[in-house]
Amino acid sequence: xxxxxxxxxxxxxxxxxxxxxxxxxxxxxxxxxxxxxxxxxxxxxxxxxxxxxxxxxxxxxxxxxxxxxxxxxxxxxxxxxxxxxxxxxxxxxxxxxxxxxxxxxxxxxxxxxxxxxxxxxxxxxxxxxxxxxxxxxxxxxxxxxxxxxxxxxxxxxxxxxxxxxxxxxxxxxxxxxxxxxxxxxxxxxxxxxxxxxxxxxxxxxxxxxxxxxxxxxxxxxxxxxxxxxxxxxxxxxxxxxxxxxxxxxxxxxxxxxxxxxxxxxxxxxxxxxxxxxxxxxxxxxxxxxxxxxxxxxxxxxxxxxxxxxxxxxxxxxxxxxxxxxxxxxxxxxxxxxxxxxxxxxxxxxxxxxxxxxxx
Numbered sequence: 001x002x003x004x005x006x007x008x009x010x011x012x013x014x015x016x017x018x019x020x021x022x023x024x025x026x027x028x029x030x031x032x033x034x035x036x037x038x039x040x041x042x043x044x045x046x047x048x049x050x051x052x053x054x055x056x057x058x059x060x061x062x063x064x065x066x067x068x069x070x071x072x073x074x075x076x077x078x079x080x081x082x083x084x085x086x087x088x089x090x091x092x093x094x095x096x097x098x099x100x101x102x103x104x105x106x107x108x109x110x111x112x113x114x115x116x117x118x119x120x121x122x123x124x125x126x127x128x129x130x131x132x133x134x135x136x137x138x139x140x141x142x143x144x145x146x147x148x149x150x151x152x153x154x155x156x157x158x159x160x161x162x163x164x165x166x167x168x169x170x171x172x173x174x175x176x177x178x179x180x181x182x183x184x185x186x187x188x189x190x191x192x193x194x195x196x197x198x199x200x201x202x203x204x205x206x207x208x209x210x211x212x213x214x215x216x217x218x219x220x221x222x223x224x225x226x227x228x229x230x231x232x233x234x235x236x237x238x239x240x241x242x243x244x245x246x247x248x249x250x251x252x253x254x255x256x257x258x259x260x261x262x263x264x265x266x267x268x269x270x271x272x273x274x275x276x277x278x279x280x281x282x283x284x285x286x287x288x289x290x291x292x293x294x295x296x297x298x299x300x301x302x303x304x305x306x307x308x309x310x311x312x313x314x315x316x317x318x319x320x321x322x323x324x325x326x327x328x329x330x331x332x333x334x335x336x337x338x339x340x341x342x343x344x345x346x347x348x349x350x351x352x353x354x355x356x357x358x359x
Contacts, residue, residue, distance in 0.1 A: 002302075002305075002306065002309075005306055005309035005310060005315075006309065006315050008309065008310075008313065009309050009313045009314060009315040010313040010314075011312075011313060011314045011315070011337075011341075011349075012314075012315040012337055013314070013315065013316050013317060013332060013337065013338065013349070014317050014331065014332045014333045014334075014335070014337065014338070015333045015335045015337060016209045016335035016336045016337065017335075017336055017337055018209070024211070024246065027249065028242070028245050028246055028249060031245065031249040032245060035047075037241065037245060039239045039241045040239060040240050040241055040244075041238070041239070042236055042237075042238060043065070043066060043227070043236070043237075043240060045241075047241070047244070047245075047248075048066060048240050048241065048244050051244050051247075051248045051251075052064040052065060052066060052215060055202065055215050055217065056215075056217050058190050058191065059176075059179075059190050059191055059193075059194040059200060059202075059217055060190075060191035060194050060195055061194070061199075061200065061217040061218055061219070062218070062219045062220045062223070063217070063218065063219065063220045063223040063224075064215045064216065064217040064218075064223065065215065065216050065223050065226065065227050065230070066213060066214070066215060066240045066243070066244060067201075067213070067214050067215065067216050067230055067235060068212075068213055068214075068230075068235045068237055068240075068243075069212075069213075069214065069235075070097065070177060070201055070203060070214045071097075071102050071105070072230060072233055072235050073201045073214045073215075073216050073230075074097075074098055074140070074173070074175060074201050075098060075102070075105060075106050075109075075111055075112075076216075076226055076229050076230060076233065077173065077199050077201075077216055077218070077222070077226050078090050078098075078106075078111070078112055078138050078140070078173060079106075079111040079112055079229075080222070080225055080226060080229065081137055081138045081171045081173075081198075081199075082111075082112045082137045082138065085137045085171075087135060087136070087137035088112045088113045088137065089112070089113055089115055089134055089135070089136050089137050089138075090112045090113065090114055090115065090136070090137060090138045090139065090140060091114075091115045091116075091117045091129060091132065091136050091138070091139040091140070091170075092114060092115075092116065092117065092139065092140040092141075092142075093116065093117060093118050093120075093123075093124055093140075093141075093142065093145065094116035094118075094120055095120060095142075095145060095146075095147035095148060096140060096142055096175060097142075097146075097175065097177065098114070098140070099114055099116065100147065112137070112138075115132055115134065115136070117129060117131070117132065117139075120148075121148060122148065122151065123145055123148070123151050123152065123153045123157070124141075124153075125153060125157045125160065125161065126157070126160040126161050126164045129161065129164060129165075129170075130164070136168070136170045137170070137171060138170060138171040138172070138173055139161075139165060139170050139171070139172055139173070140173045140174075140175055141153075141158075141161065141172065141173070141174060141175065141197075142175035142177070143158075143174060143175070143176060143178075143179055143182050143193070144178055144181060144182055144185075144286060144287040144289070146177070146178060146289070146331075148281065148282075148291075149280075149281035149282050149289070149290050149291040149331075150178070150181070150282070150286055150287035150288075150289035150290060150291075151281075151282050151286055152182060152185055152186070152286045152287065155186055155188070158193075159196075162195075162196030162197070163196075165196075166196065171198045171199070172196065172197050172198050173197065173198065173199045173200070173201075174194060174197040174199070174200035174201065175201055176194075176200050176201055176202045176203075177201065177202070177203045177206050178203070178206050178207055178287065178289070179193070179194075179200070179202050180202075180207045180208065180254065180255055180258055181207055181258060181261075181262075181287040181288050181289065182287060183258060183259075184258050184259045184261075184262035184263075184287075184288070185262065185285075185286050185287060194217075198218065198219075198222075199216065199217060199218035199222060200216075200217045200218070201214055201215070201216055201217075202214060202215050202217070204243060204244070204246075204247035205246075205247065207254060207258075207335075208247045208250065208251060208254045209246075209250060209254065209335075210243065210246040210247030210250070211242060211243050211246040211247075212243050212246075213240065213243035213244065213247070257336070257339075258288070260339065261288040261334050261335065261336075261339060262285065262287070262288050262334075264288070264334050264338060264339045265285040265287075265288045265289075265290070265334040266285055267343075268285075268290075268332075268334060268338060268346070269284070269285055269290075271343065271346060271347060271350070272292075272350075275350055275354060277295055277354050277357060277358070278292050278293070278294065278350070278353075278354070279292070279293035280292060280293070281293065281329075288333065288334040288335070289331065289332065289333045289334060290331075290332055290334075291329045291330070291331050291332075292329060292330045292331075292332060293322065293327060293328070293329045294319070294327065294328050294329065294330065294357060295326065295327060295357060296326065296327070296328060296357055297325060297326050297327070297328060298319055298320070298321045298322075298328040300328070301319035301328040301330070302319055304316075304353070304356045304357065305317070305318075305319060307356065308352075308353075308356070312352070314349060316330060316353065317330040317331060317332060318330065318331070
């Protein structure tokens with residue numbers, strides 16, 4: 001029911017405008033013709049390998065490889081590291097995708113063991129890492145942390161973690177699903193943000209609006225070993241070209257947009273100051289995303305969401321359950337939809353939302 005309602009909406013608050021399959025495939029075809037793109041064959045081909053290297057260079061890594069999903073990407077590299085070190089212990093925040101959203105695949109497949117570190121509601125620092133007495137094989141840091149509203153550590157906190165992991169020979173892996181959204185906050189180049197990480201995962205659709213897929217980045221030896229294991233797991237897709245093209249054709253444009261999207265997020269926060277009924281997390285923008293806390297139950301939020309869709313053709317997002325019974329939250333990613341929405345339209349939407357919350 002909710003999926004049908006969403007498709008009927010003419011306005012969506014969160015994210016980027018998503019072209020129809022016909023529109024996207026037409027754009028891809030035109031870009032391929034303009035740039036003389038040829039298919040890869042099982043990952044071998046000048047276009048795909050050139051794109052892998054472009055992203056690796058941008059982040060300061062030796063090499064990169066396309067991986068069909070992040071769920072295949074990250075557990076594989078962490079398992080490789082653990083096996084080489086003969087130590088199964090990996091530290092990560094309990095809101096990480098591996099721990100929360102991958103149906104405990106790492107555990108059921110006996111790939112490694114997770115030590116959840118830090119507090120569930122804030123970013124973790126080097127003291128959280130030191131709190132475990134166990135020797136660690138690897139640590140994963142998600143930048144930004146999606147499940148807590150896109151929060152980021154301070155630059156000093158991140159540097160301290162990098163230094164400690166280097167001193168302790170802990171493999172530091174970057175969950176960069178939304179890495180492109182961090183540079184505007186840190187005011188650093190991507191290469192500087194990634195420096196000190198031994199490997200990184202980046203998405204080819206989150207933020208970039210591609211069709212799917214991901215890249216694993218690291219030194220040549222790690223990428224060579226990981227590539228073999230991706231094949232062993234059934235990730236050896238015949239042509240990666242459609243996924244890579246859909247990201248590559250808009251990669252530079254999307255990256256260049258990030259400071260603009262972050263500035264728009266600042267503007268959104270200023271507008272939200274006039275709506276004390278709506279609580280935001282984090283309190284100040286740290287990436288072009290945020291969580292809106294609503295003073296109604298999850299069930300009531302669903303009802304309001306569906307009413308907005310049916311009566312106003314506006315899709316406000318996916319409510320989630322919070323710790324409090326009479327509270328819920330919605331995630332908003334500030335993409336080109338909110339970027340292009342005039343303030344008066346956004347204010348009119350918020351006025352209607354508050355009225356619905358108070359009814």
